[in-house]
Amino acid sequence: MKDQDCAELLQWIAPRLRLRPEGFRRVRGQVCKRIGRRLVALGLTSVSAYRTRLESDPEEWAVLDALCRVTVSRFYRDxxxxxxxxxxxxxxxxxxxxxxxxxxxxxxxxxxxxxxxxxxxxxxxxxxxxxxxxxxxxxxxxxxxxxxxxxxxxxxxxxxxxxxxxxxxxxxxxxxxxxxxxxxxxxxxxxxxxxxxxxxxxxxxxxxxxxxxxxxxxxxxxxxxxxxxxxxxxxxxxxxxxxxxxxxxxxxxxxxxxxxxxxxxxxxxxxxxx
Structure with a gap:
């Protein structure tokens, strides 16, 4: 999936998940890789096809929501x-x-x-x-x-x-x-x-x-x-x-x-x- 395609997808999904696009600034690469793998798993070849899937399958939004969460954690952080x-x-x-x-x-x-x-x-x-x-x-x-x-x-x-x-x-x-x-x-x-x-x-x-x-x-x-x-x-x-x-x-x-x-x-x- 191209970076521009992913960026546009994130802009589209963010308000629907009540997220802010700026929040992906540091982790966008990881999120895009996850979404790309999801497209492959679903047998989809384009972002537009995935958007169509989202519009017809409410359960896919929960999957996407999980893909958008990138955690970085360690003991005594900060x-x-x-x-x-x-x-x-x-x-x-x-x-x-x-x-x-x-x-x-x-x-x-x-x-x-x-x-x-x-x-x-x-x-x-x-x-x-x-x-x-x-x-x-x-x-x-x-x-x-x-x-x-x-x-x-x-x-x-x-x-x-x-x-x-x-x-x-x-x-x-x-x-x-x-x-x-x-x-x-x-x-x-x-x-x-x-x-x-x-x-x-x-x-x-x-x-x-x-x-x-x-x-x-x-x-x-x-x-x-x-x-x-x-x-x-x-x-x-x-x-x-x-x-x-x-x-x-x-x-x-x-x-x-x-x-x-x-x-x-x-x-x-x-x-x-x-």
């Missing part, structure tokens, strides 16, 4: 974000709540929620031994969820984790060690589409990185943002991707870590009687 959470932002939350409730939205193959679990158990629990962790991780791709539940990863994906944490959390030998059972406690993986369903809050921390605010069209971004904020406790934290920004006209949040993409839901000021 390390400075996790360092600031660990050192500055999560301790006050643990001082005011016995349980840290976290939602990892679009968790891919599990690296992000497991990073939070490792950080909590090795970085925070020693200081707050009475604190607990409840973590919900959601992902629409069943194959990625299966990998997440398996919890075994190539060592290359662990390279940004502090070495001492790797030794404790991944004690097994080999080039694809599995996460130790203790770090899976309190974690629940669910197959959910962020565009249509969200778990019940409140959460003290929500991570929604490199999904909604990269690929979704602005109106959908605002809908998703409103849903995320609705599920955050007062003073709760929202983390988005390092190269993402919140949509204009969305819910107002305060930035709490300089240039890092970490935002806080403002606490409602206490009222005084007259």
């Amino acid at each position: 390390a400075r974000v996790f360092e600031v959470l660990h050192e500055e932002l999560l301790p006050p939350l643990l001082e005011s709540s016995p349980v840290l409730r976290v939602w990892s939205a679009g968790c891919a193959s599990g690296e992000e929620p497991y990073t939070v679990s490792i950080l909590f158990r090795l970085g925070l629990a020693p200081r707050y031994p009475e604190a607990g962790l409840e973590l919900i991780a959601t992902e629409v791709d069943a194959g990625l969820l299966e990998r997440a539940r398996r919890g075994c990863y190539p060592r290359g994906s662990l390279r940004e984790l502090p070495p001492a944490w790797v030794e404790r959390a991944f004690p097994g030998p080999g080039e694809e060690p599995c996460l130790a059972p203790g770090y899976r406690e309190g974690l629940v993986f669910r197959r959910e589409d962020l565009r249509t369903h969200m778990p019940q809050g409140p959460f003290q921390l929500v991570l929604c990185r490199n999904v909604a605010f990269t690929y979704f069209a602005p109106p959908l971004q605002r809908e998703v943002l409103a849903g995320l904020v609705e599920r955050l406790a007062p003073g709760g934290l929202l983390v988005i991707g390092a190269e993402e920004s919140l949509p204009e006209g969305g819910v107002a949040l305060e930035r709490v870590a300089g240039p890092l993409p970490i935002f806080r839901v403002p606490r409602v000021p206490a009222t005084t009687g007259g």
Whole structure:
């Protein structure tokens, strides 16, 4: 499939999937290769034939939607974000709540929620031994969820984790060690589409990185943002991707870590009687 043909197809499908064409900028080559292989599998020889197929087969849209999702995930991705959470932002939350409730939205193959679990158990629990962790991780791709539940990863994906944490959390030998059972406690993986369903809050921390605010069209971004904020406790934290920004006209949040993409839901000021 020619690049121009694919570019035109992406422009055509994006609004129908409530996506933004600009979101494909970095991954367009991968998406186009996937769509090209899909055309071959269907025995189609042109993009126009595929468009005709889409217009007559609603189920093909779900297949195409999955082809458009390119995930890049690793442990401790954007390390400075996790360092600031660990050192500055999560301790006050643990001082005011016995349980840290976290939602990892679009968790891919599990690296992000497991990073939070490792950080909590090795970085925070020693200081707050009475604190607990409840973590919900959601992902629409069943194959990625299966990998997440398996919890075994190539060592290359662990390279940004502090070495001492790797030794404790991944004690097994080999080039694809599995996460130790203790770090899976309190974690629940669910197959959910962020565009249509969200778990019940409140959460003290929500991570929604490199999904909604990269690929979704602005109106959908605002809908998703409103849903995320609705599920955050007062003073709760929202983390988005390092190269993402919140949509204009969305819910107002305060930035709490300089240039890092970490935002806080403002606490409602206490009222005084007259």
